[in-house]
Amino acid sequence: MANVERPLSPHLQIYKPQITMVTSITHRITGVALAGGTLLLTWWLIAAAAGPDAYATVNGFMESWFGRLVLFGFTWALFFHLCNGIRHLFWDAGKGFELPAMRKSGMAAIIMSVVLTLLTWVVAYSMGGVS
């Protein structure tokens, strides 16, 4: 039995990345990352409720370069999970399963997530006057 030449489940390292698998695993990774990001939102809300000093601390972190990097990543993860999540909702409705449609919607989700992230930060910077 050991010598039977069955097709093997492909090893990920030698498997050519496809848009469907990349968006699938990225959806999961961004989901887990966003779970960590909820700590940031909760920290901000608790600090705002606690008082000016606590709020200054959380604001100081958010405005540091590291804080901004985290927030930028958080923003992108949110938009990707949102865009790709909408794909999932269409699949749940039984639509968009043909491979060309899947690739197209996958590309659209990736591009839209980047565009919306950049747009959000441009708007935030221009409105808030953050320097």
Next chain:
Amino acid sequence: MSMRTPLKNVRHLGSAKEGTTHWWHQKVTAVALIPLFVIALAYVISLVGADYDRVRYILSLPFTSLILLLLIGATFYHMKLGLQVVVEDYVHTESTKVVLLMLNSFFCAIVGLAAALAVLKLAFGG
């Protein structure tokens, strides 16, 4: 004529006895989170660069509290369901899996409630 055996009918809803409940709740919260996220994002952008008093005032408005409480409820439930599937997919040692599933429930409940309490405190002062 149904091809199902009587036993199969008795055992409906599958081995977890939940049927599609998990999946359906994931979808309901997903749909709810789309508009909630958009509104919350508008709040965040409008509060960039605002001082503490302004932030405090905006967060004390009833509409803000409503949106935030809905957002928190949908987010942490959606998150609990999602992380649960990740654990179930990747952790195959029964004891570790059970512990991680419990920790997931605890984590989502604690952080979610903490966030909700902060919103309530902001709403009712104190």
